[in-house]
Amino acid sequence: MFTAIGLTHYLLLAAMLFCIGLWVMASKRNAIGVLIGVELILNASNINLLAFARYSTGGMNGHLIALFVIVLAAAEAAIAIAIVVNLYKNFMSVDVDKAATMKN
């Protein structure tokens, strides 16, 4: 199993990255941490897409979808950071718990 690499390896790696990303999302009080978790998850999905593109007959679909995912991830990150900054302006903190409890 360590001598040859196949689709399953990539998929498992992606799954692991996905689960860690989830864990990060779920265990951070820092809004930026949550964002980072999301980015990890998106990376995991991209790994999946490209792995399938390499090991399966999909042509360039996987590549293009991954490309769009990257684009949207960038967009999402931009918005998320903007929100975080805004949150910080409002609460003087990026603690999502505070954001949850300190409703106006």
Place this chain on the structure above:
Amino acid sequence: MDAGQQISGLLIIGAVVPLLMFVLLAFLGPRLGKPFASFPAIFGILVSFGCAALALQRWWYVLTDDERVEAAASAYSWPWVVLGDIPIRFGVQLDSLTIAMYFMVTLVSSCIFIFSRGYMSGHSDEVDGVSKYHRFFAYLSLFAFSMLGLVISDSLLFLFIFWELVGLCSYLLIGYYFDRKYASNAAIKAFVVNRVGDFGFIIGLGLVALFLKDLSIGGAIAAFQSQSSGETGLFARDTAINLFGWYVRGDIVATLMGVFLFCGCIGKSAQVPLQVWLPDAMAGPTPVSALIHAATMVAAGVYLVARIFPLLTPGAQAVVAMVGGVTLILAALMAIVQTDIKKALAYSTLSQLGYMVFGMGMGAWVGALFHLITHAFFKAMLFLGSGQVIEGCHHEQDMRKMGGLWRKMPVTAFTFLVGVLAISGVGWPGKNTTPFFGLGGYYSKDEILAVAWFQTYGLSAASDGHHAGNFRERATDPLTNAHGYDSVILAGYSAEEGQHQTAHAGLETASGLKSDASLQPWIPKWLVWLAIITAWITPFYMMRVWWLTFMGKPRDEPVYHHAHESPGMYIPLVILAIGTFAASWFLFRGLIVDAAQHVAHISKLVVPLDGHEHLIHAFSGPALNKLVWPAFIVGFIAAFFIYRRGLKLAERIIDLPVVEQFYWILWQKFYFDEAYNKLVLAGTILFSRICGWFDKWVVDFVLVEGCARVVKGLAFFSGQRLDAGGIDQVAENLGRTAFRIGDLFRAVQTGRIRNYVIYTAATLAVVISVMVWW
């Protein structure tokens, strides 16, 4: 246009004009101002009186007997509604009784309206700058309309409708000084107590509708006659009627029906046990007490009994007699101790109403109604006299502060004395049977007593044969005989036929009655003794009232000093005094006897054939005569000696050991009010509070709110615990819900996204596991 339409039209016009005046006063009254607001009302009642006079003239002096029968058949009648299959019509009951009542009501009302004009304008009735003067006359007009409608209506339902309307007027007028708590309390008491009576009345009406299927008076009586005849009628002794599960004998149901109808009379005529409202009703202005609570409305109960008399079985008659008998003595006893002049008169009214009802129950139809008419005159006069006194003494009603007023108000004192004499039954028996002199009570009350004596003790005890009148036996229709109406007796005395015939033989042969057998087996003998005792009490307390008010020395100088009387108010008194004399001697008795002829065909009555003789001599003989006649002399003398010097002697008598307790019972009115307040009123209010509490806390809170809370809890659980968080992807909701179901008891209410992320992950894991390993 024939005579019936003419006369009934007159009666209707006479009733409607006061109604129009009521409407006029209701809208324009406030603008008319104080003296003028009374004019439309007086005008209205005078028009009614004119109509009454015209109708009387046509009916009594123009028409012959046969024409009257025709006229009665052609009186106006309109369809009103159809109750299932019972058509209900509004029509005029045209007979001599209607005419007599109508004439009496309009005459007395006219006097009282005129009196009120003076009485009320002297009254400071302006409360907060709002004059209620016009309202008084508006209500009086409405009352006149309702009372006249009651008198003329020929349907039991319409009788009931007007019955309630007069009750409404009574309510409004008792509560005329509604800014005073006691007045509005008394008004409510009057209305609600009357409603209790009407409750019985409407049950009676329901039974009439159920069994007789006709609510017009004539139709109901005809149906009753046919139903109670023979072996198979509904009300025959052998018929079993299913009354909600129990089978009841037909004649008992008939008795029940009569008793329930009589309940209306108990309420309106303030008989025991519903007598409590009448003394309180004196909270109204005095003319109201005179008109409504003495002369007319309270007598409507007796009028009702007179109308439905043929529906009363012997058992029901016994109930009527007993209620009346108990009322008359209780009221008379209570009247002895009153110190308020109006209350004293109120109790005397009660007592006299008891006499009437008692007489009705005993079969003294004529006597009771005659007493009603004469009583209306003299009691109205007494009340107006008391009103004059109260007005003259600046609203002082306490007799303890009066005395010696005859010097200041001689006319009032004289007319009051006439009333006292009349109610006491003053008369002087002439030779043989023709009375030398007598006032209303002498004829009417003594006739009631005579008939009662006859009904309980029969002829034997009463008659020594010499004085017995001329009894004529009429064959009755066999139907009533079979039912237990042993006979219809028309006992009459006629001066022209002054031959002394013994009645025994005639009676025995005709109906098989033994001469000593009472004709009314259900009536206990002691009842007649209650009436006789009361006949002795009445002169005493009436003379007491008169003496304390008008004679002796003034006991309260300021009151005496201000006392005065005014002609605008004593003229109606004089008219009524004349009316008292006239009513005793002319007209009314003839009308009533004429009406009785028709009733006597279908029901058992004791009817004198001719009008003006003193039945007690003709009929019950000297025994009763000796028992009753001296009563007024003894009573007057006793009152004179006790109250000669004011109340000092009386107070000493009260302090005697046994008398004291008795006095307190009387003073507390036999504790009727206390009992009602503590048991009925407090009970009802308590019960209503319990219901209100039950509704608020059990039905609304526990059941409805409880259900709501449970549902809300579930909703909260699914909505808040399982569904909140604002993430709205369907899969996420699904996953979160699934996770939450696995984690029901975790009290996590975070609102944190990261928690939901992990719930989602866990759910995903679970879902995939389930999909894989299921």
Place this chain on the structure above:
Amino acid sequence: MSGHLSWLIFTPTIGAVLCLILPGQLSRRIAMLSTIAALLLGVLLFRDYLPGGSPDPTVQRQVFGSSYGSAEALKHVERVTWISGTNFKIEYYLGVDGLSFPLVVLTVLISFLACWASFTIKKAHKGYYVLFLLLETGMLGVFLALDFFLFFVFWEVMLLPMYFLIGVWGGARKEYAAIKFFLFTLAGSVFLLVAIVACFFFSGRALGEPGGTFDIIALSTNPTILKYFNDPATTLAGYRFGSMIFLFLAVGFAIKVPTVPFHTWLPDAHVEAPTPISMILAGVLLKMGAYGFFRIAYPLFPTIVHDWAFWIGLVGVVSIIYGALCAMAQTDFKKLVAYSSISHMGYVMLGLAILSPTGFQGAMFQVLAHGISSPMCFFLVGVIYERAHHREINRLGGLWLTMPTYGSMATLGFFASLGLPALCGFIGEAFVVLGTFRAKESFDWAVPMAILAATGAILTAGYILWMIQRVYLGPAREEYRHYPQATRTELSILAPLGLLCIVMGVLPQQTVFNFMNGTLNQLVGHLNSAHQQILQSMIQPLASAAGM
């Protein structure tokens, strides 16, 4: 005019749309105009039924006298297919007969007066009038629809505006009251919906067709359907179909009436609703429950009704007594009137229970009389509330002296509610009570029920007079002395109601009975004959079996 009823129903809708698009200052005027238009259209219905030159004035004229549900009995019928599928057809089916006609007139009248009385509404009056007019459409639709589905649609159309009218323009606890009203009524609607669907499918089964029918008239007159519906052998989920669906309908309508176990929404809704909405609520909405019994629950299940009559009567009697006692215990003026409504509607249930022309006429008259007197009472309360801003009976007093004209009107209104003869409240009660006495043949306990119902009259007198004493009588209080007299607007609302109280009480035949007795008598006849036929058809197989 063809489409008269459609115009009648949708005139308020047009008004609502206009209100919506035109500026808010015009809303009240538009609303008034459209309610007046509806009133005129409703009154125009009269033109066909006015007694025209009958030679004999003593003959009691009865319109709508043809047999129940027949083409002659239904006037102004409009019938168009609305939604049709393969196996079902929902129709836009309107018609008026003696059952709906008085109620329609009542609705347009009370709506007009309530709209006129809406001058107290200050907040967001555009939305208010839009919802108000939609409500009127819903109410008229309920009374005029003859298709079960259409009926239900209107029934729901009426529900939502009411919710908002209470919930937005109400008093202190308006949300609570609105939710409570909504939930109760919705619960009723659910029962109703189940019943509608069940009736649809079972009517199809009865006729042997794949679908069924929503046509109320067909459901209540087709003998095959009636027999199948009332047959104890017809089952649904193991229970007797007829009993179950009748109970569903009865509960659905009883919530609306409301009768005692389901009544608690009423006091809250009334107390919190603004005055004009209370008028509508008491004057029209409660009547829909009774109408539902008359139009649907009874005709569909003539045999089942006989089994349940006792219970309906019992519920009625309990409502009478219990409502009166609860009213006596109230200190909130409006709540007292609300409980008195419960008590009065008890007479309707009792009248329904006895299944006789007298009972039906009495119940229907009581419906109309209460529809006149209770809006009046609520408006009377509203007048005080407008000035005093509280409704505590014990804090009021002496108002008759302060406001004499208003006091007199109040006396009139409350005495009408009390059931004083010659006012409208009396006729219905008298008919019901006397009719109940005569219903001895229907069920054994009629006489005690009648006696208990008559007791209600004493209690009613007790609490109304006590209330009048505490509110109107007594010395004028200092704090109320400055109150202005009743305004012309207020009097112009009270006067027609008061006049109707008197006229309906004095001339019940001419004003009411002439218009509805035909249908009601036919309905009773129809119920009885259907009942007999069903019994016959159920006995016949037994008899033939026995014969074999």
Place this chain on the structure above:
Amino acid sequence: MNFKYYIWVILLVSSAVLLCGGQTALAQESAAAAAIVPASGPLEVIFFWVLAIMIIGSALWIALTGSVVRMAVGLFFSFGGVALLFFLLQAYFLGVVQLIVYVGGILVLVVFGIMLTSSSPHVRYQVPRMELATTGLVSLLLFMVLGHVLYHAPWSTTGPQLPVSMNELGRGLLTDYLVPFELAGVVLLVVMVGAAYLARQEKR
């Protein structure tokens, strides 16, 4: 950070990897895989494992550290590893994009975010240990489930395919994927405006 805790998690994860890792992964893959490109050579294997450890390790570090600055550093390694992994998968263009966008763009954005928002860059928002453990456990659970599925799923693989050329990608973007491409552009524009709007200085 508690070291023991760290070790414990690492052990768990690696055991999971070992448990689920591709023991017989190759056997699973179709024997008839087209041999268009040579099967993975030893270099690829080594690179894969190195990159895998780098990605997973840095991701775990992100998960376990409390400092947001360290997270950014971890993210750098993670993103870089993924970019390298893309190269390994012969998706060169994507690898470059990954580097430019993620490492060069998003990461910088994150760093800017950190700088803009921390009153002190070392502020830590701790979550309770218990929560960290629970969430980790749940993630692990999910991973185990996913791994099981992935492992046992009968992927119809055809063996390694030819790499996609940049030309092809460009043509694809301008033909079949034109609409999503344009939409992506619009999205980016909107995002730009939106981000600027959201992060603007509020004027009072």
